[in-house]
Each structure stands twice: as C-alpha cells, then as structure tokens.
Amino acid sequence: MARSSAWSLSQIWRNNEEMAKKDDDHNSRRPPVQWTAAVRAPRPSWLLRLATYVLVVCAIVFLVYHAAGFGYRHDQYNDISLDSDPLQARLRPPPEAAGQRQVQDGPIQHMDLLTSIRNLITTGGGISRTRNVLFAAASLQSAATVLPMACSMARELHSNVHFAFMGKSDITMDDLVQINGIDPSCPLLLHDARPDYASTSTDERMTLAVERAMIIIHRLIPPQVVLIDSTTTEEPFFHHGTRKYVKKLQTTLIELPEKAGTRLSWITKLDSSALAAWNQVRFDIIVHSPRTGTGNLKRLLQSLLRADLGGHQIPHLVVELPSVIEQPLEKFMAGFKWPPRDSDAEQAPSMLSLRHRILRSRLTEEESSVRLLESFWPTDPSLSHVLYLSPHVEISPYFFHYVKYCLLYRRHSRRAASEMLSSKVMAMSFAVPTTSPDGKQPFRPPRSQQEETAFLWQAPTSDAVLFMGDKWVELHGYTSRVLEAQQSMAHLPAILANKQVGRQVPAWVEFAMQLSRLRGYTTLYPSQETAKVIAVAHNDLPDGPEEFGPSTSAQTRGQQTEDGQLADSMVDMLNALPDEGLQLQLDDMPLLSWDGRLLSGESTLGKDAMELATEFRRQVGQCTEDELEEQIATDKHARDLFCR
Numbered sequence: 001m002a003r004s005s006a007w008s009l010s011q012i013w014r015n016n017e018e019m020a021k022k023d024d025d026h027n028s029r030r031p032p033v034q035w036t037a038a039v040r041a042p043r044p045s046w047l048l049r050l051a052t053y054v055l056v057v058c059a060i061v062f063l064v065y066h067a068a069g070f071g072y073r074h075d076q077y078n079d080i081s082l083d084s085d086p087l088q089a090r091l092r093p094p095p096e097a098a099g100q101r102q103v104q105d106g107p108i109q110h111m112d113l114l115t116s117i118r119n120l121i122t123t124g125g126g127i128s129r130t131r132n133v134l135f136a137a138a139s140l141q142s143a144a145t146v147l148p149m150a151c152s153m154a155r156e157l158h159s160n161v162h163f164a165f166m167g168k169s170d171i172t173m174d175d176l177v178q179i180n181g182i183d184p185s186c187p188l189l190l191h192d193a194r195p196d197y198a199s200t201s202t203d204e205r206m207t208l209a210v211e212r213a214m215i216i217i218h219r220l221i222p223p224q225v226v227l228i229d230s231t232t233t234e235e236p237f238f239h240h241g242t243r244k245y246v247k248k249l250q251t252t253l254i255e256l257p258e259k260a261g262t263r264l265s266w267i268t269k270l271d272s273s274a275l276a277a278w279n280q281v282r283f284d285i286i287v288h289s290p291r292t293g294t295g296n297l298k299r300l301l302q303s304l305l306r307a308d309l310g311g312h313q314i315p316h317l318v319v320e321l322p323s324v325i326e327q328p329l330e331k332f333m334a335g336f337k338w339p340p341r342d343s344d345a346e347q348a349p350s351m352l353s354l355r356h357r358i359l360r361s362r363l364t365e366e367e368s369s370v371r372l373l374e375s376f377w378p379t380d381p382s383l384s385h386v387l388y389l390s391p392h393v394e395i396s397p398y399f400f401h402y403v404k405y406c407l408l409y410r411r412h413s414r415r416a417a418s419e420m421l422s423s424k425v426m427a428m429s430f431a432v433p434t435t436s437p438d439g440k441q442p443f444r445p446p447r448s449q450q451e452e453t454a455f456l457w458q459a460p461t462s463d464a465v466l467f468m469g470d471k472w473v474e475l476h477g478y479t480s481r482v483l484e485a486q487q488s489m490a491h492l493p494a495i496l497a498n499k500q501v502g503r504q505v506p507a508w509v510e511f512a513m514q515l516s517r518l519r520g521y522t523t524l525y526p527s528q529e530t531a532k533v534i535a536v537a538h539n540d541l542p543d544g545p546e547e548f549g550p551s552t553s554a555q556t557r558g559q560q561t562e563d564g565q566l567a568d569s570m571v572d573m574l575n576a577l578p579d580e581g582l583q584l585q586l587d588d589m590p591l592l593s594w595d596g597r598l599l600s601g602e603s604t605l606g607k608d609a610m611e612l613a614t615e616f617r618r619q620v621g622q623c624t625e626d627e628l629e630e631q632i633a634t635d636k637h638a639r640d641l642f643c644r
Contacts, residue, residue, distance in 0.1 A: 108209050110216055112192040113164070117220050120189065133159045133272045134223035136193070138167035138210065138238035142229035144180050149227075149261055149268055151186040158271035158414075164193040164217065166210050166238060168201065191217070203237040210241025218249055224272040230255030252276045257310035262572045263398075264311050266405045266581055269574075274413040281407055283385040283466060284316040286375050288506070291322050294329035295541045296391040301332075303394045305340045312400055314339045314351045315387070318375055323359040365507035366483055368545070372508045373476050378469035381636075385469045393431065393464050395535045398573040402534050402581075403430070403466060405573075409583050410524065411468075421456065421586040421602055426471040426512070426521035431463040432531045436596060437513065439502030445528060446590035446598060452529050454584055456522040458594035458605075460512040462505045464535045470636065471521065477637030478518075479511045485620055485642065493619035495612075500594065506545045517594050518616055518641065519634075520602075520609030524586075529578045617641055 135150035137143040147163060154161035165176060173192050182188065193216075195201065195209035217223065228234065228242055246253045254275065256264060267275065285304075289297045297319075304317070317338045321329070338352035363371070378384035387403065389395070396402075406428055409416065416422045436443050437459045446455050467475070486492065501510040515521065526534065574580045591599045599605055617623040623643035632640045 106197075106205075108205065108212060109196040110193065110209070110213055111196070112194065113213055113216055116191045117216070120221065128160055129222055130224065131159045131272050132162060132221055132223040133275060134162045134164060134217060134226045136164045136166060136214075136226060136228055136238075136242065138165070138206075138235040139229075139233055140167070140169055140171070140176075141233040142231075142235075142238075143167075143176060145229050145233075145260060146227060146256065147177065147180040147182055147188075149256075149265070151182050151188050152265070153268040154186055154188040156269060156271075157187070158269075160189065160221075160272075161187075162189045162191060162217070162221065162223065164191040164213065166193045166206075166213055166241075167235065168194075168199045168206065170199050193217070206235075207237040207241040207244075210238050211245045214242060214245035215249070218245070218251065223251065224276040225252040225254060225278065227254045227256060227267075227275075229260070231258050252278055254278050254311070260311070263308060264401070265572050265574050266401060269405070269581060269583075270408055271413050271415070273417075274408040277383070277408060277412040279313070280383045281385070281404070281412070282313050282315065282383065283387045283403070283407070284318065284376055285387045285389060286318050286320075286372070287389050287391065288320045288372065289322050289329075289391055291324075293541055294326050294332070296538065297329065298332050299394055299538070300389060300391055301336060303396075303399075304338070305336075306397055307395055307399050308397050309339060309400060312404060314348050315400075316351045316353065318353045318355065320355045320357065320371075320375070323357040325356070365510070368506060369479060369508035369511055370483070372506065373472075373479055376472065377476075378472060381469035381473050383469065385466055386472055387464075387466045388462060390463050390537070392538050392541065393535055394538060395464065396533060398576070399430070399534055401573050402577075403428075405581065406524075406583070407466065410586075415585065419586045421522070421591075424519075424521055424602070424605070425456075425524050425586070426468060426516055426519075427460055427523045428466045429461045429464065429523050429525045430466070430531060430535045431461065431537055432525055432528050433461055433463070435502075435504075437501050437594065438499075439504045441596075443596060445525070446592065448590065452527040452578075453589065454524065454526050454530070455590040455592060456586065457525055457592040457596075458513075458516050458520075458522055459592075459596075460509055460516060460523045461525075462509050463537050465523070471515075474519075474636055474638050475512055475515055477635075477639065478515050478641070479508075481638060481642050482511070482514075482620065485622070485644075495616055495619050503545070513594060515638070518609060518613045520605045522591070522605070524589075527578065533576050613641065617643065 133153065135146045137146050143165060150161055150163045153159065165173065173190055177188075177190065193210075193213040195205070195213070198206070198209070201209065214226070226242065226246065228238070230239075242253065245251070252275065254267070287297070287300065301319070319333075321333070325333075333354065336352070338350065339348055372388075376386040378386070385407065410422065410425065410428065432445055434443055435441060445452065447453060482496070486496070491497075496514075499510060501513050516523070525531075591601065591605065593599055593605075593608070614628060617628060621642040621644070627643050634640055
C-alpha cells in the first residue's frame with residue numbers, strides 16, 4: 001500500500017513537470033509579439049498541490065511512527081544509551097509546581113534512572129550481569145516493607161542489591177531511605193525510576209512507565225530476580241507494569257506476602273543465583289498412614305494446616321489411607337482442605353490426593369517399598385523433589401520456610417555449586433535419630449568444638465526427609481532392578497541378605513541405604529537444636545510399619561527419635577533458629593559412614609563406595625571379571641550396576 005501511494009505521488013509530480021515542460025516548450029515556439037523579461041509568479045494550483053503532498057506525507061509519517069510505538073512503547077529501549085543529558089531531568093517540575101500542572105499522558109522520560117545507572121557504570125559498582133537483585137516499589141507503604149529487607153540482603157554481600165522507586169510521590173530518595181531507617185552505611189544501590197510528571201500522570205502512563213523502567217534496568221544491569229510487595233498496599237499500576245515486564249523478558253519474580261519482613265526474613269541470606277530458582281523448585285508431600293490408629297495422622301495433618309505457606313507454591317499432598325478407615329478419621333478427612341482456606345493461596349485449586357488401599361493380607365517388604373516409590377515421580381529431577389513425612393511427626397509453623405531455605409541454598413546458590421560434596425547429598429532430613437540404623441545402639445550426633453552442629457551421614461531416615469528428585473529417580477531404578485534380579489536367584493547374596501536397617505522404619509529405607517553406600521551418597525542432618533524447632537517426632541501412639549506386623553511398639557519406635565513439643569506462635573524463623581539460620585559449608589561438616597564412623601573426607605567415602613559397588617556388580621549385577629574391569633559411566637537409573 002505504501003509503495004502504491006509513493007508511486008501515485010511520483011507519477012503526479014512527474015506528470016506535472018512534464019505538463020509544465022510542454023507548456024514552456026509550446027510557449028517558446030510561439031513568443032508574443034512584444035516580449036519582455038519578467039519574473040513569473042508560481043501558479044496557485046501548483047502551490048496547492050505541493051501543500052497537499054506535504055500534509056499527506058506528514059500524516060503518513062505520524063501514523064507509522066505512533067503505530068510502531070516509537071516514543072511510547074518499550075521498543076526504543078532495546079538499545080539504551082547512557083549519553084543522554086542529565087540536565088533533561090529538569091523535565092520533572094519541582095514539587096511546589098504540582099498544583100499548577102495538569103494530568104499528564106504524554107511521552108515518558110526516565111532521566112534520573114539513566115543518571116543513577118550511568119553513575120554506577122562510571123564508578124564500576126553494581127554492574128555484574130549475574131549477581132543483581134532488584135527490589136522495587138511504587139507506594140510508600142510497600143517501600144517501607146521492602147527497603148529494610150533489601151538493606152539486610154545488601155549487608156550480606158552475596159549479591160549486588162538494588163532498590164528502585166517507581167511511584168507517584170514527590171518524596172526525594174534521600175528522605176525515603178532516611179524515613180525507613182536506611183543509613184549511609186547500607187551498601188544498597190538506589191535508583192529513582194519515576195518518570196517525569198509522575199505525580200500527575202494517569203495510571204495508564206504509570207503502568208507503561210513502570211514497564212519501561214524495568215526494561216531499562218534489565219538492559220543495563222539485568223537482575224536475576226525482582227522482588228515486589230504483592231499485597232493491596234502496592235499500586236495496581238505497578239503490579240500491572242511489573243508483570244508485563246516479567247512475562248515479556250522471563251525474569252524471576254518473587255511476590256512478597258503480608259508481613260514479609262518476618263515471615264520471609266530468611267531470603268535475605270540467599271544470593272541471586274539461589275533466588276533465581278524461586279519459582280522453579282517445588283516438592284510434593286507423601287504421607288502413609290498406619291494400618292490402625294488415626295491420632296498421629298490427624299496431628300500431622302493439623303500441623304500442616306497451621307504451617308505458613310506465604311510466598312510458596314502449594315505442594316501437592318498425597319495421603320495414603322489405610323484399608324479400613326475408622327469413623328473419626330473419615331469425619332476428619334471430610335473437612336480437610338489443602339491448601340487451607342485461610343492461607344495466602346485461598347483461591348488455589350485443591351492440591352490433595354487421597355488413596356485408599358484395598359483390604360488384603362499384610363504387605364511384604366518389597367511390595368511396601370514399591371508402593372512408596374510409585375507414589376511420586378519428578379517432572380524435572382533437578383527441580384522437583386519429594387518430602388516424606390511419617391504420621392508420628394509434627395511440623396512447626398515455619399517448616400516450609402526452612403525446607404525451601406535449605407533447598408535453595410544447598411542446590412542453587414553459588415556457594416553450593418563450588419562444594420565438592422553437593423552432588424553427593426541424596427536427601428535432607430529435618431529430624432535427628434537417636435539410635436543407629438538397626439535400632440540397637442544409641443546414636444550421638446557429632447559435635448564441632450563442643451557445640452552441636454549439622455552433619456552428613458550415609459544412613460537415611462524416614463521421619464521428615466526431603467529426597468532430591470534426581471536421587472529419587474535413581475532409587476526408583478535401582479529398586480526395580482534389584483527386585484528383578486532377585487527373581488532369578490535361588491539364594492540372596494550376602495550383600496542383600498544382610499539387612500542394615502531395623503524394623504522400626506519402613507522397608508524402603510533399606511533400599512535407600514544400599515544405594516547410598518554404593519554411590520557414596522549422604523543425608524544432610526540439622527543440629528539437634530535446629531531440629532527441635534523445625535519438626536518433632538512423637539512416641540505416644542504406635543504406628544509401626546505395616547510390612548513388619550504389629551510387633552513394633554511405641555517404645556521400640558520411640559528409641560528412634562525423642563518426643564517434643566512445638567511452639568504454636570508464628571515468629572521470625574531466623575530468630576527461632578540457632579545462629580540465625582546460619583548454613584555451614586558441606587566441606588566443614590562432620591562426615592559419618594553408614595555405621596556411624598567418622599570419616600576423614602570425601603575421598604574415603606568414595607573409596608568405600610567403589611569397593612562395595614564392585615562386589616555388588618559381581619554378586620547381584622551378574623557382571624563378569626572382564627566387565628568389572630571396564631570403566632562405565634554412572635547411569636541416572638542405576639543401570640551401570642547391572643550387567644544382565
């Protein structure tokens with residue numbers, strides 16, 4: 001269409017020139033009798049045509065310019081220039097002139113933002129492309145929420161922490177930070193991201209201004225994560241603009257719930273890499289109820305309802321009910337809702353799955369293990385995990401905060417990526433057993449400089465344990481191949497026949513122990529002091545594993561973990577934890593073998609695992625001596641342990 005219009009205009013122009021030339025030629029052949037030289041005035045019709053052409057061209061340019069979004073849309077920021085004159089910041093009138101201004105809905109300028117970023121780049125601070133965290137706000141109330149959190153994170157020195165203000169208020173940045181108790185010693189990087197005429201701008205203009213300010217920041221100092229106040233105290237235009245930016249450029253967005261300063265204070269301990277995985281990591285919950293008795297299960301489920309879920313994705317909860325459901329349990333489950341109705345996820349769909357077992361004789365150890373392993377499969381083994389909770393466990397109100405804190409720190413932080421033992425962690429336990437795996441000897445956790453400490457142990461647990469998704473996949477493959485290999489064996493080899501785990505825990509823990517020893521895997525345990533405020537295991541009601549029959553009493557299982565009480569009040573998690581939730585490096589923790597021996601380091605762990613794996617491949621995997629000499633890469637489904 002544009003080409004056709006241009007052709008028509010050129011044709012008209014050319015035809016006019018040709019007509020004028022013909023007229024001149026014609027007149028030159030017939031000069032008047034009395035000819036005098038004179039300046040001929042332009043014809044009125046020619047001037048009219050020229051004016052028309054100019055107006056048409058201007059109209060086309062205007063329409064194309066605004067249809068493409070130049071001057072209004074974010075596209076002009078694809079190539080941001082920091083050479084803009086900072087004096088243009090005067091486009092924003094002083095506050096005292098606000099009453100004389102009209103509502104603004106015109107082109108947008110972010111000169112103060114460009115100036116602050118240019119100053120950062122000039123001084124060489126805060127320009128890393130992989131360490132930036134951005135807190136942003138538009139309302140003064142929301143700024144009062146996120147500013148202290150931003151400063152706390154900045155003081156940790158794990159990331160370059162920025163704060164951008166994008167509201168309509170005319171308050172100066174100096175006054176804003178001073179009112180909120182941020183002193184000059186705080187290494188927080190501040191940005192005035194308000195547009196010109198912010199206080200009199202329409203909400204539509206401010207929505208666009210927020211989106212464009214975010215894009216400017218993204219192009220020049222790209223944040224790995226953006227944190228905002230998700231409550232109604234924040235401006236709607238700010239939420240709209242931020243979410244449009246996040247949707248367009250796929251930046252991680254953390255929407256802080258009410259009272260985030262206390263409920264999510266622990267996120268200030270995480271670096272930008274860990275926070276970037278906030279919306280990607282998830283875990284499902286599996287609960288297997290005992291065959292008889294409902295008191296333990298009801299207590300556990302009630303503690304789940306009391307747990308704070310603010311800021312988290314709702315985990316899928318799978319509850320396997322007994323074959324015979326007693327009336328009190330049936331009545332309780334009829335009113336049980338997950339997620340709870342009064343949580344921040346009130347509008348979320350139900351995430352509860354109930355499974356009712358068919359009445360049959362007692363399960364075998366193998367059948368019980370298979371049933372458990374079939375309860376979960378990760379969608380992405382690197383990001384999807386499973387949390388197993390025994391019915392006799394009760395969790396604290398901030399249990400889910402601690403689980404996610406450990407998960408993000410241990411799996412996704414920059415420090416975790418540099419730790420040699422990080423890939424060897426099969427699971428994270430949130431309770432500390434008091435006996436050896438076979439239940440016959442007391443277990444005393446190791447101490448560091450006469451103080452309680454977190455530690456690594458080859459022996460897994462079943463009270464409250466989070467299995468890593470990739471290790472669960474491997475455990476699933478290992479168990480299926482062991483059971484298949486057993487079918488062709490007349491007698492079990494010693495490596496399988498000699499059980500290392502007692503009858504006080506479910507049978508699947510034996511398979512987890514075997515894999516842990518074969519691979520040199522460990523389970524991360526908290527200190528006893530930490531475990532007591534995260535989750536407790538009760539021993540007042542019997543709930544022994546069904547596959548071992550009713551012989552397991554409350555007293556026998558009570559030797560595995562100590563009874564305790566949890567505080568019902570919701571407090572700051574960091575204040576409740578020892579050393580404010582300080583996470584030790586894995587390399588600095590005591591390392592225990594499966595039978596409780598203190599090991600010197602990963603090398604000893606790896607050597608023991610290699611020797612055991614060779615013997616396992618010979619006895620169970622049916623590998624020949626020649627095959628044992630071959631170097632085989634570790635398989636994520638444990639296929640390398642089997643040759644037949």
